Amino acid sequence: MAEHLLFITTAVLVLASLCSGGRSSGQLPIGHLQPLGHHRPADKEIDSYNEVLSPEIFWAKYASKRKPVVFRGAATQSAAAQLWTDEYLINQFGRLEVKLEGKREKLGKLPVGEVGVGRDTIENFLKTYHNEDKYIVSQLPEPMYSEVSVLPCLLCGTFKKRLLEVNLWVSSGGSRSLLHRDADNAINCLMHGRKDWIMVDPAYDDMVSMAEEDEGALGGFSLVNVDKVNLLKHPDFKNVHWTYSNLTAGDCIFIPYGHFHQVRSYERNVAVSVLFARLAEFSAQPDCPTDGSLPEWDLLSNQHIAWSYPGHGEMSMGNSDPEHVRAMFLAVIDVASDNVLRKQAFMEEVCTAKELPKRPPGQSYGPDFEECWSLVDPDGDGLVTGEDIASLPHDTLQKLTVFIDQDPANMPDYEYYSLSHADVQRFVESTLRDESKITKDEFVKAYVSTLSGSEVFGEKLFAKLDTDSQGFLSAEHIPGHGSTVYDQYYKAYGKSDKANEQFDKVLREDYDPEEYSEDLLLLNTPGSTEGVPVKTEL
Secondary structure, three states: HHHHHHHHHHHHHHHHHHHHOOEOOOEEOOOEEEEOOOOOOOOOEEEEEOOOOOOHHHHHHHHHHOEEEEOHHHHHOOOOOOOOOHHHHHHHHHOOOEEEEEEEEEEOOOOEEEEEEEEEHHHHHHHHHOOOOOOOEOOOOOHHHHHHHEHHOOHHHHHHEEEEEEEEEEEOOOOOOOOEEOHHHHHHEEEEEEEEEEEEEEEEHOOOOOOOOOOOOOOEEEOOOOOOOOOOOOHHHHHHEEEEEEEEOOOOEEEOOOEEEEEEEEEEEEEOOOOOOOOOOOOOOOOOOOOOOOOOEEEEHOOOOOOOOOOOOOOOOOOHHHHHHHEEEHHHHHHOOOEEEEHHHEEEHHHHHHHOOOOOOOOOOHHHHHHHHHHHHHOOOOEEHHHHHHOHHHHHHHHHHHHHHHHHHHOOOHHHOOOHHHHHEEEEHHHHHHOOOEHHHHHHHHHHHHHOOOOHHHHHHHHHHOOOOOOOEOHOOOOOOOOOOOOOOOOOOOOOHHHHHHHHHHHHHHHOOEEEEEEEEEOOOOEEEEEOEEEHHH
């Protein structure tokens, strides 16, 4: 019962407020500037079962309807649920690399790990995560696959053929996500710890303020501040219904694609999430049991995963489903006047997908684009038909997807992409002009504090500048015109950056004590005086 206290308390407070007319004495909306869920009681707890459903029932009742469901105790079938203590993970997998985020999504700067900005070794993370604001949100390294079991509802038919990606989540507790939605289905299994989930059906999409995304995007995050929902900025949100579930170690939850959710964790927690394709239909053929029973439990290491990660080097986290890329090009060909895709049209489609400007006819797109074109036009006739796209082998389709959808955050040298050429140049020039001589340690310390970079990449920059190997830098080491020292720093700017800027603006406003506070709000409403503090009461 203890884990339900948050939701019971919320329900009582909201019901009491609704009985008084749905407004507080200061005429503020119920739940205004309160955590997500205080604006109305939950509709219900998410459906849960003490056993895993068959693939056919799982599809018919939940996956096809984009309806979440919980399988209690299902994760206990994984060796990870027993084995993955900090000590064990350090000893067995400590040198594998993972991606990092802060405990509160999009608040503050990316954590710095042993490998660089946003990247750490498992060992270093586990030795420091109790005292630092960092959280593993990463692809699961393949060497760990053999200790994770896949739920039987995904182990036959169309589900088994369309497993996309496997992710790892580890924190010391106290993590909070935004209200967001993902582009693919997922079954998230909690190996250790406790998490509370709030979920919002896609039927309420129009009432949830979203950060700027591509047209038709199924993923993305809301501009609603989950810690203090501003119902004056987002008045439609008061009508948003929600459901919930409290997960403890061993539980698994199905998160349908496009379904809004917000997650809060408590105490040390470890979770593994298996992503699978959003499907229009499901077939039990050729390998689901004909009597409707469950397939045998099996290890993740025995499955074909579209996007896997060996534990070092480039990740593919968040890459698009290759089959959806195939479908995208088939749709373009289908509406073409002669049902073929020519080179210029192909290049324009790729530019649109990569958020790059289109180029005039005859202007070269560069060798990378030419290589990409050769993937779909191997015979070199300059034309691509629907049959050509439909017959692309899976590995070729993956190469095409990576070119279109590559995320710099998946690169081991992501730090180069997180800083701009101009920012690094300004740092170097101002630092070296202000000091007659600066040692390596002093330079690296300044790099970390000024640019929020890592010691590893600070040392790399020092080595490039120290052309005479004297072990110190001065104004004489400032690169001249035409130098290539800064060329690797390339902070791209796209829709994701615009979305982040939107969210930053919302947070600055919501957390500005001059404009808003937990208890007082200056507002002009009927029955109040402009500029007079009105007490908020829930």
